[in-house]
Amino acid sequence: GQNIDQPTEMTATEGAIVQINCTYQTSGFNGLFWYQQHAGEAPTFLSYNVLDGLEEKGRFSSFLSRSKGYSYLLLKELQMKDSASYLCAVRGATNKLIFGTGTLLAVQP
């Protein structure tokens, strides 16, 4: 079966660092994506990992361990505008994206 787990909600403080974890069990793996989604809007691409290790992109970094079925998204220097849902998605054997339920991040002043 296909299963992608993320925490439902997280809260963090402006200027701080937050790590959002994602664990997955899927039939086939062709990469893991992180998307940001503001309420009522489309998911927007943040990062992509297909090999183990850390990918850094400005304030955002994403890590992947394929052997553990684990990824995390790291957000640094949090800003109020980072309040959103963060979606972990795995591209499976047939190249469709399989999404987790998303993590709703609230950034507080």
Add this chain to the structure above:
Amino acid sequence: EPEVTQTPSHQVTQMGQEVILRCVPISNHLYFYWYRQILGQKVEFLVSFYNNEISEKSEIFDDQFSVERPDGSNFTLKIRSTKLEDSAMYFCASRLRQGNYGYTFGSGTRLTVV
């Protein structure tokens, strides 16, 4: 930056009516997808489309659903006889080709069935 465009942004329809949701993918993209997101739930795969035919469909995509690429630019999702449980945000996405290229999502159509 190229965009995936969806129309309408919001559609209200009566149960049993047919609806057509429209998408204009990025012009040089080759792979097309429909996803839906019921309010408060996760984004779910409906169907993928490549080379003018369906590549894969989920169990949600039953006989009431169909997709078309009628003119080389538009990509449509038709629901023949809408049900209350079809109320959701429908997202179109496109992708250039195989490899690590990301999926670009449209801004969505919010379908409300009453």
